[in-house]
Amino acid sequence: MTDDGAGDIGDLGALPLGHPARRLFALDPEADFLNNGSFGACPLPVTAAQDAIRREVERQPVAFFADEAPRRIRAAAARLAAFLGAAADDVVFVENATAGMNAVLRSLRFEPGDEILTTDHVYGAVRQVLTHLERQHGVVTVEARLPWPVTGEDELVAAVESRITDRTRLLVVDHIASRSALILPVARLAAMARARGLQVLVDGAHAPGQILLDVPALGADWVVGNCHKWLFAPRGAGFLWARRGAQEALHPPVISHGYGRGFVAEFDWIGTRDLSAWLAVPAAIDFLTALGVERVRNRNHVLAMAMGETIASAWSTGLGAPRDMYGAMVTIRVPGSAPATWEAGGALRQRLWREHRVEVPVMPVGDALHARISAQIFNVPQDYRRLAATLPVLAATL
Ligand SMILES: Cc1ncc(COP(=O)(O)O)c(C=O)c1O
The missing domain is CATH 3.90.1150.10 (Aspartate Aminotransferase, domain 1)
Structure with a gap:
């Protein structure tokens, strides 16, 4: 394995997809596994890269965490950022999409009566964070009901825009909604919302690896994503991208040594933890890239x-x-x-x-x-x- 976590994955470009690819996974051969979406499925070569990282840590844990970890986290984040079309220091790892959404939503300041606009396709755990903000700050969550079945983007944009009021501060929108699998027109929604003076938070839990993604081009303030659903990474690898100018107020859900030292320092160290999922993200990107x-x-x-x-x-x-x-x-x-x-x-x-x-x-x-x-x-x-x-x-x- 190389220093930035890349594994030796051989010539996967020639591998036919379908049954021949099954040997790359530990999945039960008797089962019809039709739900990659919920928790992903980590390929064996990526698991091997993660195991190698764990063994490396155990050889000299203090030297790893004290001397190696900061550089290695940044190197892995830089690989992920390049895959997302982003600048390295605009991307930080989080445990998962839930942690990323919490980081943004619980860092923002609200006045009682402020409205947060989302849709009725919002992920349940994210809806709970909004409920927490309702109780804590007196904000009001407004759920735009999306037409279903859907015939096109225009009606989705109109459904969201029609619920903006002069109290709306923030739009929280899925890139790919969990319950409907719908790809929302997030770039159009973000442009519309920002033109109306709103901040925009995109929940892209399902997007990386599933669809073509240029994160900064979405035009949002913050984009959260998971690498462990469609990007083949081990579980526990999510990310948060923040636009320059929308990073300063953010804090991770766990405050640690980096507090007050900027976006990257705050999120890169959130206490002693297993870093192997983050550090194996380059191996996951290599795996997907090798397949095509x-x-x-x-x-x-x-x-x-x-x-x-x-x-x-x-x-x-x-x-x-x-x-x-x-x-x-x-x-x-x-x-x-x-x-x-x-x-x-x-x-x-x-x-x-x-x-x-x-x-x-x-x-x-x-x-x-x-x-x-x-x-x-x-x-x-x-x-x-x-x-x-x-x-x-x-x-x-x-
Ligand atoms: C749209 C959406 N947001 C957030 C999440 C939460 O992801 P995680 O459990 O990895 O935090 C999911 C999980 O399926 C999701 O579909």
Whole structure:
């Protein structure tokens, strides 16, 4: 392994995607794993790079943390920043997207009555942070209801813009929404919001590795993302990008030695912790780059769309959005009249796994339950057959 955490991953560019790629993962061969979206799946070469980092730390922990760690964290952050199209010192690692969203939202100052605008697709944990701000500062969260099914970007932008008032301070918007898999037009939303005097925080938990990403070009003040979902990194590797001029007020959720010494110093050291996930991000980027960033992205999108359309046709239902508003995840309306609740969706997910060894999330979107399928490099069309056959039968029992 090289000094900046890059692993030896061989010639992956020639590896056919699909079944041959499965040997690169530890996934259960009996299962249909259709949910890369929730927690990712870390490839074995990246796990090996992480293990090597852990062993290196254990050879001389004090020298590693005291002398090596600051430089190594910055080197890994620089690799990630280059992948995101950003300047190295505008990017810091965080534990995960939740930590990044907390860092921004809990660093900002609000007056009672200030409004934070988000959408009804906002991720549940982020909604809880907003609830905390409501209780702590008396802010008001406004959820713009997005049309569903969606036909195009204009109606999404209009739905959000229509909820701006003269009390709105901040727009919190997903890049790719968890429950709907919808790619939101964040650059358009950010331009609109900033023109109306708002600050903009983008929750890009699902974006890195799934879609083409130029973070500064989104035009937001802050962008949060995960490397452990679609970028093949070990879990515990998220990031926060902040525009110059929007860094000074930020503090990590855990205050430590770097307090008051600037954005990078504050976030790079948040107490003694396992740094291996952050330091293995270059190995994950190497892995994706060796496979071909475009090749993986296109192949996963094409597979997700083809499977989504096939299943929707078998179920006589439909997808929630047009092709260009999905990446490597697609949401398909569940047939029948199962209640559109988290409880019903959770029960279906559990039964699919326990009785059929199919892992897929089922969540309410609009007025119906939807199954959200993911396509990752180890998936093949055959993986989606059990889902297509069994979910309608289970849904009819609810
Ligand atoms: C849109 C969105 N935001 C935030 C998160 C939280 O990610 P993490 O659990 O890695 O903090 C998720 C996780 O699925 C998500 O989908």
